[in-house]
Amino acid sequence: xxxxxxxxxxxxxxxxxxxxxxxxxxxxxxxxxxxxxxxxxxxxxxxxxxxxxxxxxxxxxxxxxxxxxxxxxxxxxxxxxxxxxxxxxxxxxxxxxxxxxxxxxxxxxxxxxxxxxxxxxxxxxxxxxxxxxxxxxxxxxxxxxxxxxxxxxxxxxxxxxxxxxxxxxxxxxxxxxxxxxxxxxxxxxxxxxxxxxxxxxxxxxxxxxxxxxxxxxxxxxxxxxxxxxxxxxxxxxxxxxxxxxxxxxxxxxxxxxxxxxxxxxxxxxxxxxxxxxxxxxxxxxxxxxxxxxxxxxxxxxxxxxxxxxxxxxxxxxxxxxxxxxxxxxxxxxxxxxxxxxxxxxxxxxxxxxxxxxxxxxxxxxxxxxxxxxxxxxxxxxxxxxxxxxxxxxxxxxxxxxxxxxxxxxxxxxxxxxxxxxxxxxxxxxxxxxxxxxxxxxxxxxxxxxxxxxxxxxxxxxx
Amino acid sequence: xxxxxxxxxxxxxxxxxxxxxxxxxxxxxxxxxxxxxxxxxxxxxxxxxxxxxxxxxxxxxxxxxxxxxxxxxxxxxxxxxxxxxxxxxxxxxxxxxxxxxxxxxxxxxxxxxxxxxxxxxxxxxxxxxxxxxxxxxxxxxxxxxxxxxxxxxxxxxxxxxxxxxxxxxxxxxxxxxxxxxxxxxxxxxxxxxxxxxxxxxxxxxxxxxxxxxxxxxxxxxxxxxxxxxxxxxxxxxxxxxxxxxxxxxxxxxxxxxxxxxxxxxxxxxxxxxxxxxxxxxxxxxxxxxxxxxxxxxxxxxxxxxxxxxxxxxxxxxxxxxxxxxxxxxxxxxxxxxxxxxxxxxxxxxxxxxxxxxxxxxxxxxxxxxxxxxxxxxxxxxxxxxxxxxxxxxxxxxxxxxxxxxxxxxxxxxxxxxxxxxxxxxxxxxxxxxxxxxxxxxxxxxxx
Numbered sequence: 001x002x003x004x005x006x007x008x009x010x011x012x013x014x015x016x017x018x019x020x021x022x023x024x025x026x027x028x029x030x031x032x033x034x035x036x037x038x039x040x041x042x043x044x045x046x047x048x049x050x051x052x053x054x055x056x057x058x059x060x061x062x063x064x065x066x067x068x069x070x071x072x073x074x075x076x077x078x079x080x081x082x083x084x085x086x087x088x089x090x091x092x093x094x095x096x097x098x099x100x101x102x103x104x105x106x107x108x109x110x111x112x113x114x115x116x117x118x119x120x121x122x123x124x125x126x127x128x129x130x131x132x133x134x135x136x137x138x139x140x141x142x143x144x145x146x147x148x149x150x151x152x153x154x155x156x157x158x159x160x161x162x163x164x165x166x167x168x169x170x171x172x173x174x175x176x177x178x179x180x181x182x183x184x185x186x187x188x189x190x191x192x193x194x195x196x197x198x199x200x201x202x203x204x205x206x207x208x209x210x211x212x213x214x215x216x217x218x219x220x221x222x223x224x225x226x227x228x229x230x231x232x233x234x235x236x237x238x239x240x241x242x243x244x245x246x247x248x249x250x251x252x253x254x255x256x257x258x259x260x261x262x263x264x265x266x267x268x269x270x271x272x273x274x275x276x277x278x279x280x281x282x283x284x285x286x287x288x289x290x291x292x293x294x295x296x297x298x299x300x301x302x303x304x305x306x307x308x309x310x311x312x313x314x315x316x317x318x319x320x321x322x323x324x325x326x327x328x329x330x331x332x333x334x335x336x337x338x339x340x341x342x343x344x345x346x347x348x349x350x351x352x353x354x355x356x357x358x359x360x361x362x363x364x365x366x367x368x369x370x371x372x373x374x375x376x377x378x379x380x381x382x383x384x385x386x387x388x389x390x391x392x393x394x395x396x397x398x399x400x401x402x403x404x405x406x407x408x409x410x411x412x413x414x415x416x417x418x419x420x421x422x423x424x425x426x427x428x429x430x431x432x433x434x435x436x437x438x439x440x441x442x443x444x445x446x447x448x449x450x451x452x453x454x455x456x457x458x459x460x461x462x
Numbered sequence: 463x464x465x466x467x468x469x470x471x472x473x474x475x476x477x478x479x480x481x482x483x484x485x486x487x488x489x490x491x492x493x494x495x496x497x498x499x500x501x502x503x504x505x506x507x508x509x510x511x512x513x514x515x516x517x518x519x520x521x522x523x524x525x526x527x528x529x530x531x532x533x534x535x536x537x538x539x540x541x542x543x544x545x546x547x548x549x550x551x552x553x554x555x556x557x558x559x560x561x562x563x564x565x566x567x568x569x570x571x572x573x574x575x576x577x578x579x580x581x582x583x584x585x586x587x588x589x590x591x592x593x594x595x596x597x598x599x600x601x602x603x604x605x606x607x608x609x610x611x612x613x614x615x616x617x618x619x620x621x622x623x624x625x626x627x628x629x630x631x632x633x634x635x636x637x638x639x640x641x642x643x644x645x646x647x648x649x650x651x652x653x654x655x656x657x658x659x660x661x662x663x664x665x666x667x668x669x670x671x672x673x674x675x676x677x678x679x680x681x682x683x684x685x686x687x688x689x690x691x692x693x694x695x696x697x698x699x700x701x702x703x704x705x706x707x708x709x710x711x712x713x714x715x716x717x718x719x720x721x722x723x724x725x726x727x728x729x730x731x732x733x734x735x736x737x738x739x740x741x742x743x744x745x746x747x748x749x750x751x752x753x754x755x756x757x758x759x760x761x762x763x764x765x766x767x768x769x770x771x772x773x774x775x776x777x778x779x780x781x782x783x784x785x786x787x788x789x790x791x792x793x794x795x796x797x798x799x800x801x802x803x804x805x806x807x808x809x810x811x812x813x814x815x816x817x818x819x820x821x822x823x824x825x826x827x828x829x830x831x832x833x834x835x836x837x838x839x840x841x842x843x844x845x846x847x848x849x850x851x852x853x854x855x856x857x858x859x860x861x862x863x864x865x866x867x868x869x870x871x872x873x874x875x876x877x878x879x880x881x882x883x884x885x886x887x888x889x890x891x892x893x894x895x896x897x898x899x900x901x902x903x904x905x906x907x908x909x
Contacts, residue, residue: 030799036720037720040550041551042526043550043551044547044799044800045526045527045543046528046540048513048530048799049531060502060506062506063506064509067530081508084496084581084582084585085503120550121549143722179721184724184875186721186844187844188841188843188844226871229871230690230908260606262604262606340509342507378836379835380836383653384641384651384653388849389836389839390838390840390848408846409839409848410838410848412850458869458909460839460868460869461869
């Protein structure tokens, strides 16, 4: 939209009595090619386009969106939204003149090969390589699904404080699912690296390594034993193991949960909430990372936010509204899946920082427990902190040694209790890509941690 | 362009582009939702959206593309993208359906009166819920989740064989999440949800809704784990639909063909106990998943998937059916931005003859599960179920204490033949998956 339209719409919103008006315009091109059964089963591309309009009356949010960018239509939506407010009026508001449009993201995302120029055909050779590598491991690999999906988002955010910012966000992800089969037994394993880059990410990716990793894990778990369920010490592997911190502690630290008083961490800033070995960070500034953002979806610069330092709660994650409600500074964490959602505080690249312990020392300290090398997905109730996670690849630990592969393990507990149980933190920090779902939709994030030891956690099994 | 005009435009352009056949899925909708907190409107969302996706076949190679911008330029770009994709996909042998008259069944999916739903009504319902929930029980500490909304939409399925079907849907909903805690242990909070949805303004009994949410929060206060071991378990009708819906894909022919279902090669076999009857019922006017045609234009009909425990049918879309040279069962599922997959329209498990109370008397000591937590330990490919649960320890049909901090571990393909009985009652949720309470004699529990 041009400056005149932006100013007209924003000024109209202010004239309706809103204390703040924001326009979020998004155009996202998505293109994907997927192969299964050794065949190219899907090649699809499309463009999403829309405008989100947000007005704040005090701290209350009214939000609307549309795919039509005509000024009169946008003004009509503002009128509908304001009709729900008793304090709304129709008078000339203060007049906002936009600052010059700023380009936010060109330093965060280096981008040398535009997927839109490469065409979908180029993805096929990589998918065939991955499919072949995954199947070559064993005849028991019965099915392989591989895909490459890229998104190019162009976003403009303008608001009644005169901000006008443009952001270019490239994201690309490779995914492989390998299913091993033996008689009626089946097991699927999954790898899905992603980055904030162009097609060069795929060109430089060791695609065979990810395919082989997925296949080998599926094969190992195919013959795994069931674990007996009980409380036990658990060593959680690095990388995707960080999903537990993301779910069980990260979500309850978002001002969306804090402002509802629906989090175990309400009122705990400055308190010792975790073992002193635990420092946890949410960082939007990591170059080319899948979860990074140059500015958040409110146009606020992103930052590296220390959430927990040596076990002490230092910060929540906040957006514009959450920061005001909870009376904390903004952390540039206002995020949304698309123009169809109002932004709320969400995570970016979230990880437990590296410590000094060695994996061998951690294993050696466990007489009888579980080594959860790779976590599957999980979920949490942010209000109570109750979480539930699947272990995709696990092994018995007996007298400090790694033993038999174990299946069917689930970890359950309460986030605020488990972070006190982390007694060792490794030096092998790794972060991996994922997607996070919450009230403002699905957003790309990374989760991470070094290998950690949790002294006691309930492991579900049989 | 308007939605209908855009569909006609793109079909005409597609026909002129030398393709064998094509179909178009298009939809538009509007939605209003309101969220409240501590008697204030926390947020109000008013939205409208639309989009259109094409699937075309050139020398039997499919190409997909979609757009949310219905301008001529964007529609032309979409067609160009889809045509380009036919250069890289592998051949699929299928024939899109021909135009047939739709059966004269009123599925009651749309209530035009809902279009008039005002924000004031949504606010009034929400306020009543909050006020009543807080007044019911002094242990209610917070109502962090509270809101109401309505939505309406229209979708069109059209193809180059002359099909141009459309349907309208609308619904309204309201609900609350209540937190409760005891004075003795204020940190050990429990959350109870209740959501009511349907197609009429008069479905909201706010007293009953608030009461139910409060009961669901307070009944689990002071919960504690049970000892690890094997227990008989009754899954409440609140959670029974979740158990079955997590494994719905094992009945899709597409999953079976790709080795992603353990039901491969088991057609006609006894896979469940004789109590298990599982059906797809697309013409029920009281369920939200009903439809006369699927997302590929195939007319729908009832399908007995499991009858008295015997596997009778898989669900087919056009592509899966073509692979086996059989007819689609009308279970194609597709939004405008995605590829055609498979889906139940309504998944319904028959009720049994016993009351819930009778199920809970079946064993001297058993667990009654009312809450399942997360599904990441469940896999439709392997059938594994490893899931957190909350409920009650029952002895001689009496509740001994509330239970949390436990996990259940079993396998869906072991659970189906083990089901001893279903109750005679579904939950009152407006859901496309209906499964009554059911009893399983033995499940591994870790606590």
